[in-house]
Amino acid sequence: MGMMTAESKETDRLIDMLRRSALLEELQQEALDRGELQDRLGVSRATCHRHTRTLDEFGVIERVDGRFQLTDAGRLLTDALTTFKRDAGSALRLAPVLDAVKDAPVEIDAEAFADATVTSAERGDPYSPVARFVTLMQETETLYGFDVDGIAPLYMEEIKDRIVSGMKTEDLVLPEAAKNALDEYPEKCMEACMSGYLTIQLHDCLPFGLAVFDDRVGIGVCEPDARQLRVFVDTGSQEVREWAEAVYEVYESEAVLMEEFTHQEFHEAMERGGLELTM
Template sequence: MQDHGTAGTDLLVGLVKRSPVLAELRSGRLDRREFGRRLDVSIATSYRLAGWLTERDLIADSDGAFALTALGEVIADVASGFETDVRTALRPAAATPDLLADLIRYSAMLEALGEEPLDRRELERRLNVSRATSHRYTRSLEELNAIERADGGFALTALGAAVTDAVSTFETNARIALTLAPVLEAIRETTPDFDIGVFADATVTSAEHGDAYGPMARFVSLLEETETVRGFDTFSIAPTYVGEFQQRILDGMETEIIDPPAVTENVMDNYPEKCVQVCASEHFALLIHDDLPYGLVIFDDRVGIGVRETDARTLRAFVDTDSAAAREWAEAVYGFYRQKAVRLETFTKKGLREAMAAARRGDRAHVVGAVQHLPGSARRGTATRDNS
């Protein structure tokens, strides 16, 4: 996974150390008293645990009871899978939360030794750790039979390779889940059995570190490599009036976009010339849907999700992948919303009102219906600057 801005080791350690709390909540909501009783901790400790998890949007307090959020459900599943993988690899050793946390701390050392055997001095140099820390880590990993001494240095054992894979899978899936957190609720509403692992090899472009336009730049770079684009609420990722997006459409990139009515009206009001240019193109089809959950885009070879905080104006991240499983998921979700969308036949305020009225009436002449993968066969709308 390539990632510009990811969850640090301390957060991942915190997640696995508190995973028993998430596991308890998998069975349903718990009030404060039952929450403390199930965990067998003091009231003060239960409040600290609940506070930490609530601050990170893993649980929510509703009417005096705690429940998992969508992010909490995913992290609970990811942590459970991590525990199972480690327990399977280390039999008969118990995969306690403390052990899982230690393995995350040892992650960099495991990865380094997975590439090649290294002596202690080289380990310390590569990992930038003290001699005392390297001794502590290697001693613990030797006790687990995860590493062994070889030619004056250390090498991974077969068991260590399995543990390294388990740690890597957990870190990748947890970081993807944390990145997708603002849209996970919507994703799980449309796809209850959504597997975060389909984005395991994703490229994550974050707006952190002062690069507010990094996610949109990543989207634009993918536009340059594709001949077709389908998506919904792509305005939240990169509006169609953005120069690069507009030019690709005018150059022949087959494009089908589903947008909320308010977005379409905004473009008509504020960018009329650009709206006319794009909407009149034979390569562009615009559909309307008034309840879109997040930004989704399907390119020739990749699919992507735009991640935006509620009411935020800029993207938090753009997550894209060439995973076949992710593409299958994206096609299904896009098809679901496309089937209920309304094609905008005339790019005017009047045309927009008529389209939405047709949708409310259930007029099948305007509702798109069966999924079409490209707009080429769709009847084109006409573009005018009539704002009536």
């Protein structure tokens, strides 16, 4: 077995710190004795002793009057570990979106999403990405994009109400999504269309959901072979907005306008565009 390099030793040390980051984060709040640490972390006395001994040897915690507290180096380390865990978690949640946009007709650097808000469907809260979209929709005066209905199909009433109340909306939709909306919500579709604030166009290939609000841009990715939103990412980045505008223009140039949101107009638009349902 070869001798460990200084770099590999440093890597192992950082891994040790990450494994014990929960303990450091507890001490970031307040000094604690060993029993309190055991209770907070839910570990045995032996495990707690091993963790505190290791961290003490690294010089990031110290024991004063029977209570453990962070050293100056420990406070810096804990801040760094907290930031790393947050950013790494965001990067992992962002992965489905980066994978979806990589084949978009306009390229964008992943770094443009560095400050994005990432909302993922979680066990026990599968609709949190949809809720995030609805929150942004309620705050905007204009909305355009594509497959927006795919982002929030269960919130047709809220979307319709915002459109009727004056939210100017342009949406490129998949033919099957338009047909489903007409079949399931005919009155809502008609009311939104008759308001004069809604423009619907059909497109037969939309790889992700795009929503351009007044101040932010949102991207939604659904579960494979399902219409349930998996992750919704939104950002105020000007670079992402410019990219979104360019991508929208490409897809809009290929879309077919529905002059009215009716079954008849739907079929006429399908014929004009030579589109086919894939349902």
